[in-house]
Amino acid sequence: xxxxxxxxxxxxxxxxxxxxxxxxxxxxxxxxxxxxxxxxxxxxxxxxxxxxxxxxxxxxxxxxxxxxxxxxxxxxxxxxxxxxxxxxxxxxxxxxxxxxxxxxxxxxxxxxxxxxxxxxxxxxxxxxxxxxxxxxxxxxxxxxxxxxxxxxxxxxxxxxxxxxxxxxxxxxxxxxxxxxxxxxxxxxxxxxxxxxxxxxxxxxxxxxxxxxxxxxxxxxxxxxxxxxxxxxxxxxxxxxxxxxxxxxxxxxxxxxxxxxxxxxxxxxxxxxxxxxxxxxxxxxxxxxxxxxxxxxxxxxxxxxxxxxxxxxxxxxxxxxxxxxxxxxxxxxxxxxxxxxxxxxxxxxxxxxxxxxxxxxxxxxxxxxxxxxxxxxxxxxxxxxxxxxxxxxxxxxxxxxxxxxxxxxxxxxxxxxxxxxxxxxxxxxxxxxxxxxxxxxxxxxxxxxxxxxxxxxxxxxxxxxxxxxxx
Amino acid sequence: xxxxxxxxxxxxxxxxxxxxxxxxxxxxxxxxxxxxxxxxxxxxxxxxxxxxxxxxxxxxxxxxxxxxxxxxxxxxxxxxxxxxxxxxxxxxxxxxxxxxxxxxxxxxxxxxxxxxxxxxxxxxxxxxxxxxxxxxxxxxxxxxxxxxxxxxxxxxxxxxxxxxxxxxxxxxxxxxxxxxxxxxxxxxxxxxxxxxxxxxxxxxxxxxxxxxxxxxxxxxxxxxxxxxxxxxxxxxxxxxxxxxxxxxxxxxxxxxxxxxxxxxxxxxxxxxxxxxxxxxxxxxxxxxxxxxxxxxxxxxxxxxxxxxxxxxxxxxxxxxxxxxxxxxxxxxxxxxxxxxxxxxxxxxxxxxxxxxxxxxxxxxxxxxxxxxxxxxxxxxxxxxxxxxxxxxxxxxxxxxxxxxxxxxxxxxxxxxxxxxxxxxxxxxxxxxxxxxxxxxxxxxxxxxxxxxxxxxxxxxxxxxxxxxxxxxxxxxxxxxxxxx
Numbered sequence: 001x002x003x004x005x006x007x008x009x010x011x012x013x014x015x016x017x018x019x020x021x022x023x024x025x026x027x028x029x030x031x032x033x034x035x036x037x038x039x040x041x042x043x044x045x046x047x048x049x050x051x052x053x054x055x056x057x058x059x060x061x062x063x064x065x066x067x068x069x070x071x072x073x074x075x076x077x078x079x080x081x082x083x084x085x086x087x088x089x090x091x092x093x094x095x096x097x098x099x100x101x102x103x104x105x106x107x108x109x110x111x112x113x114x115x116x117x118x119x120x121x122x123x124x125x126x127x128x129x130x131x132x133x134x135x136x137x138x139x140x141x142x143x144x145x146x147x148x149x150x151x152x153x154x155x156x157x158x159x160x161x162x163x164x165x166x167x168x169x170x171x172x173x174x175x176x177x178x179x180x181x182x183x184x185x186x187x188x189x190x191x192x193x194x195x196x197x198x199x200x201x202x203x204x205x206x207x208x209x210x211x212x213x214x215x216x217x218x219x220x221x222x223x224x225x226x227x228x229x230x231x232x233x234x235x236x237x238x239x240x241x242x243x244x245x246x247x248x249x250x251x252x253x254x255x256x257x258x259x260x261x262x263x264x265x266x267x268x269x270x271x272x273x274x275x276x277x278x279x280x281x282x283x284x285x286x287x288x289x290x291x292x293x294x295x296x297x298x299x300x301x302x303x304x305x306x307x308x309x310x311x312x313x314x315x316x317x318x319x320x321x322x323x324x325x326x327x328x329x330x331x332x333x334x335x336x337x338x339x340x341x342x343x344x345x346x347x348x349x350x351x352x353x354x355x356x357x358x359x360x361x362x363x364x365x366x367x368x369x370x371x372x373x374x375x376x377x378x379x380x381x382x383x384x385x386x387x388x389x390x391x392x393x394x395x396x397x398x399x400x401x402x403x404x405x406x407x408x409x410x411x412x413x414x415x416x417x418x419x420x421x422x423x424x425x426x427x428x429x430x431x432x433x434x435x436x437x438x439x440x441x442x443x444x445x446x447x448x449x450x451x452x453x454x455x456x457x458x459x460x461x462x463x464x465x466x467x468x469x470x
Numbered sequence: 471x472x473x474x475x476x477x478x479x480x481x482x483x484x485x486x487x488x489x490x491x492x493x494x495x496x497x498x499x500x501x502x503x504x505x506x507x508x509x510x511x512x513x514x515x516x517x518x519x520x521x522x523x524x525x526x527x528x529x530x531x532x533x534x535x536x537x538x539x540x541x542x543x544x545x546x547x548x549x550x551x552x553x554x555x556x557x558x559x560x561x562x563x564x565x566x567x568x569x570x571x572x573x574x575x576x577x578x579x580x581x582x583x584x585x586x587x588x589x590x591x592x593x594x595x596x597x598x599x600x601x602x603x604x605x606x607x608x609x610x611x612x613x614x615x616x617x618x619x620x621x622x623x624x625x626x627x628x629x630x631x632x633x634x635x636x637x638x639x640x641x642x643x644x645x646x647x648x649x650x651x652x653x654x655x656x657x658x659x660x661x662x663x664x665x666x667x668x669x670x671x672x673x674x675x676x677x678x679x680x681x682x683x684x685x686x687x688x689x690x691x692x693x694x695x696x697x698x699x700x701x702x703x704x705x706x707x708x709x710x711x712x713x714x715x716x717x718x719x720x721x722x723x724x725x726x727x728x729x730x731x732x733x734x735x736x737x738x739x740x741x742x743x744x745x746x747x748x749x750x751x752x753x754x755x756x757x758x759x760x761x762x763x764x765x766x767x768x769x770x771x772x773x774x775x776x777x778x779x780x781x782x783x784x785x786x787x788x789x790x791x792x793x794x795x796x797x798x799x800x801x802x803x804x805x806x807x808x809x810x811x812x813x814x815x816x817x818x819x820x821x822x823x824x825x826x827x828x829x830x831x832x833x834x835x836x837x838x839x840x841x842x843x844x845x846x847x848x849x850x851x852x853x854x855x856x857x858x859x860x861x862x863x864x865x866x867x868x869x870x871x872x873x874x875x876x877x878x879x880x881x882x883x884x885x886x887x888x889x890x891x892x893x894x895x896x897x898x899x900x901x902x903x904x905x906x907x908x909x910x911x912x913x914x915x916x917x918x919x920x921x922x923x924x925x926x927x928x929x930x931x932x933x934x935x936x937x938x939x940x941x942x943x944x945x946x947x948x949x950x951x952x953x954x
Contacts, residue, residue, distance in 0.1 A: 054543065344871065358886035361853065371877040373896050376868035380896040386883040
């Protein structure tokens with residue numbers, strides 16, 4: 001274990017906070033400043049997560065702790081429109097697109113916070129707390145817990161910007177709200193961003209969260225997102241992660257669900273050096289339902305860690321988790337599901353499933369599906385498997401003239417389709433399935449977005465299979 | 471509603487079954503002074519007339535133990551153990567060397583008769599050899615002569631240190647090293663007695679071997695050590711049982727069991743753990759912190775653990791298998807019942823290292839009252855363990871709304887030719903099944919017993935005959951009145 005003195009990064013963070021405290025709190029509400037101070041105290045007394053921490057046993061960040069990445073990143077001046085910088089592979093559906101560039105909300109100066117006709121507010125979190133201090137104070141830091149670990153604390157202490165969304169009561173947002181986060185810095189950065197998304201009573205929102213990097217330089221992204229889902233509100237989150245192999249992404253999502261609300265989450269990870277997705281779902285109102293799904297496709301030396309914590313605090317809630325992964329080359333994966341059923345949270349139904357396919361003898365997976373249950377009238381189950389593709393199915397297909405490679409692809413695709421089929425936006429689903437096909441062929445990588453376009457292969461997207469033979 | 475009340479009543483009755491073995495035998499005992507220092511260890515070693523190497527081993531373990539901290543990761547809560555207050559050695563006073571049964575203290579014989587364990591070979595259930603351990607020492611091992619005809623060594627570990635030092639030196643601490651964990655280090659430093667068993671090459675042990683542990687003296691800790699070696703092509707089935715008197719203070723039991731299975735050997739190790747669980751308010755009871763591990767060293771060897779855990783205030787126990795040899799097999803079958811304020815954190819570790827290794831885990835947890843029952847298990851498939859296979863199933867049954875049932879499986883797979891499966895469910899006793907039974911004239915209590923026994927059957931079936939009967943009864947007693 002690293003001593004605190006050996007943890008250069010931690011010292012670096014603390015030092016930065018001491019020096020830049022006033023700068024960070026410039027034009028911020030007092031509540032934000034107070035949170036920063038508390039989080040700073042916590043960080044002073046607690047280590048950044050290491051392998052000694054039970055929750056971090058299989059994800060090692062210690063290589064980052066000897067670095068001093070830049071914390072002093074500045075907003076990029078708005079010169080080009082979003083479309084000019086970044087071409088989203090997902091298209092063909094209506095979406096309101098917003099973006100963050102290098103940790104700052106990216107928009108023309110006069111559009112930092114947009115208010116739509118139906119009362120929907122979308123924009124920078126800095127602007128939101130200036131313009132709507134009451135709304136902000138009511139919900140900010142009401143869901144996330146900065147004491148979760150050292151990185152959530154450093155996020156609370158050091159975040160600079162983030163996305164703010166407010167859906168008023170009884171408003172159904174028709175178009176998907178898409179957040180595109182991009183990194184194009186040349187030097188090593190440590191970017192802390194914090195999002196706050198509030199759904200009023202009886203409202204509906206479909207939210208698409210994309211993490212992309214545009215170049216190859218390493219960076220450490222530490223994001224905390226809070227979702228408040230009020231009574232009878234319905235939230236759908238789709239998360240796409242396609243980052244370069246030297247990026248580290250720590251993504252902590254906290255969701256609080258009130259009475260009869262529902263949340264559907266799909267986390268799709270194609271690429272990324274080291275990605276840790278933490279999903280904390282607090283079911284605090286009766287009748288709440290959480291449906292949490294994920295697919296991860298990793299290769300090379302990539303590492304994916306999905307942590308899912310569902311807290312059934314009250315009776316009559318339901319939750320389900322389905323995470324599926326394909327790991328190739330020297331990739332490693334971690335799944336840790338945790339279902340907590342509080343005393344008297346009767347009539348809880350909670351399910352958890354994690355399936356993994358290891359494609360190479362160097363790939364690794366650690367899966368820990370945990371249950372902690374203090375109520376008796378419940379139905380909870382979990383399952384985890386690690387294995388290979390069904391050899392009989394493979395044989396069957398080959399027997400009917402499908403090549404070995406195609407058959408493998410088809411089976412892998414079918415394996416992931418159980419999750420992707422849950423994506424509600426048709427165009428997005430098709431697009432993601434397409435990307436998965438490309439990804440499984442090893443074609444989709446960070447190269448595609450490189451300006452040089454040195455190696456964009458042009459293969460047909462469809463499987464070339466004569467269905468009449470099957 | 472009436473039905474529910476009735477059910478709760480029956481549940482209460484079922485869960486309030488009394489502990490039958492809570493009596494205390496007044497026998498003269500010889501004890502070490504309280505607390506643990508190097509002198510305590512020298513005292514124990516001198517008492518047992520041990521050779522120098524044994525004392526060195528103990529001291530080495532003690533020095534390591536001083537560096538360790540009590541583990542806190544288990545899902546159990548108990549006040550910190552004060553090692554200053556524990557007596558680390560207690561033995562019934564020996565009058566002289568025991569050669570025949572007539573020379574065993576009649577009080578002791580009585581104690582074991584009361585427990586239903588007869589040390590009289592004529593009266594024994596046919597085919598079980600018993601090593602009886604009271605407090606810190608082995609008092610009698612039966613059937614030694616019959617066994618020695620087959621070349622089987624079955625004696626107390628103290629005797630083994632004297633008479634078979636080569637075997638002890640070779641295998642002691644080879645599976646559970648003194649550096650393994652806090653309680654294993656403590657045990658290595660102060661273990662007082664336990665059983666030793668060696669099955670020679672090609673021998674199929676004709677009778678069941680059994681150790682019976684009894685804590686009797688107050689304020690003592692019991693630290694026994696069992697070492698079981700099955701040489702090439704041998705087979706043995708080993709049983710272990712235990713009880714303790716009813717007392718208000720907690721007593722510590724920190725045992726170590728090591729099993730070595732060489733080529734083609736098979737070891738079946740069954741435990742019915744019935745230490746005093748504490749009273750209904752959770753006062754008293756045994757802290758059962760045990761390290762049990764078997765190493766399948768040879769190819770095609772097999773180690774099978776079966777445990778029925780009904781006693782102890784706090785249990786911390788993970789009988790494990792190291793599957794080193796190719797084609798070796800590890801099995802773990804467990805029924806753990808907790809009631810009142812009992813806490814259990816138990817499970818297994820299956821470490822696949824050899825090729826084509828297989829492991830099966832069946833764990834059935836039953837919690838009632840205010841108790842907490844956790845399954846914690848690790849399945850690790852190393853890169854070299856090609857074509858390995860694991861299947862785990864962990865079910866929990868909750869009887870009442872004040873108890874907890876938890877599952878903490880860890881699965882680590884590092885090759886692409888192995889298949890690992892884990893499944894678990896948590897539920898309460900099925901109302902449909904209860905209704906069905908009652909409809910057919912089976913009263914509530916019997917119906918509950920029937921369903922619980924059916925639930926645990928997969929595991930109980932793995933126990934040797936004599937134990938299965940005892941375990942079924944024990945299950946019924948522990949749960950008397952507890953289904954709601």
